Amino acid sequence: MPKQRVLITGAAGFLGSHLCDKFIQEDFHVIAMDNLITGDLKNIEHLFHLEQFEFYHHDVTKFVHVPGNLDYILHFASPASPIDYLKIPIQTLKVGSLGTHNLLGLAKEKKARILIASTSEVYGDPLVHPQNESYYGNVSTIGPRGVYDEAKRFQESITMAYHRFHGLETRIxxxxxxxxxxxxLNDGRVIPAFIGQALRGEDLTVFGDGSQTRSFCYVSDQIEGIYRLLLSDYVYPVNIGNPHEISIKDFAEEIIKLTGTKQKVIYKELPQDDPMQRQPDISCAKKILGWEPQVNRAEGMKITYDFFKGLSQDELTKKEHKDFAKHIRK
Incomplete structure (x- = not known):
């Protein structure tokens, strides 16, 4: 019996590459796609030798064609860190709108089920805590973060429109x-920023007074939740995250303790529209998917820190990997 085929966009990125691993482990034929603006082929180089893996170097904001049948599409192509989407705001809006439209059209043509990667940023700076899926959010459309927040909100809207109008099988x-x-390390998000500063012997930078909160989910838990949602019958958005909340100030102290460094915490002005609270209500995921996080933060952070500590000096900065060009389909 032929393997089921799945297209994963943003496949050379953080989550996309772990999704490639998951679907290979589940015996799928994986078609990976990335334009490599923020992704890195090093994340998926270990898969190139497999017959059930192929890679397309392509920008999904342009017409997307994949030969043969497709059973599933997972759309994870998008800048996801503030540094990236503030640097390339137009591309961020385009991948959320044109890219999503192209992939929904491909799913319709192939009669494939498609899962769209949205984000907790659709809740903006929330007035409801913790955030559940019925909350509409508090987002500034014209603020600097709006290019990412609104791209994701549009993604959800057009996805539901395709589901309702075309009967497309969709998941969010x-x-x-x-x-x-x-x-x-250089993507601007809290954990790599703190660990990068610790590895370089720099003081840890906290924006605002550090009272803002985040809830951190280890990647294996996130991937399992996504996988279960894809294979479920639930068409509405589902929060996947770890509900264990911590303030940024307290988290910085955890990093200093983990790394055994002697840096101090310094404080800088809070960026515009930075959310003050972020904690998922995962009641829906528990009920619909039978899912909840299994990896606690102490365990996950040790693995993550060991990974960063093991990088060479060259690997600490993004590099092109031109030697993989023969594996890339233009």
Missing amino acids: VRIFNTYGPRMR
Whole structure:
């Protein structure tokens, strides 16, 4: 019996690469796609030798064609860190709108089920705590973070429109802060920023007074939740994240203790529209998917820190991997 085929966009990124691993382990034929603006082929180089894996170097904001049948599509192509989406705001909006439209059209053509990667950022700076899926959010459309927040909100809207109008099988995951190996040290998110500063012997930078909160989910838990949602019958958005909340100030102290460094915490002005609270209500995921996180933060952070500590000096900065060009389909 032929293997089921899945297309994963953003496949060379942090979550995309772990999804490739998951679907290979589940005996799928994986078609990976990435334009490599923020992704890195090093994340998936270990899969190139497999017959059940192929890679397309392609920008999904342009017409997407994949030969043969497709059973599933997972759309994870998008800048996901503030540094990235503030640097390339137009591309961020385009991948959330044009890219999503192209992939929904492909799913319709192939009669494939499609899962869209949304984000907790659709809740903005929330007035409801913890955030559940029925909360509409508190988002500034014209603020600097709006390019990412609104791209994801549009993604959800057009996905539901395709589901209702075309009867397309769709799934929407709202991803809360996730961490683990293969994150980029220079991507501006809390965990790699803190660990990067610790490894360089710098003081840890906290924005605002550090009272803002985040909830961190280890990558293996996130991937399992996504996988279960894809295979479920539930079409509405589902929060996938770890509900254990911690203030940024307290988390900085945890990092100093974990790394055994002697840095101090310094404080800088809070960026515009930075959310003050972030904690998922995962009642829906528990009920619909039978899912909840299994990896506690102490365990997950040790694995993550060991990963970053093991990087060479060259690997601490993003590099092109031109030697993989022969594996890439233009």
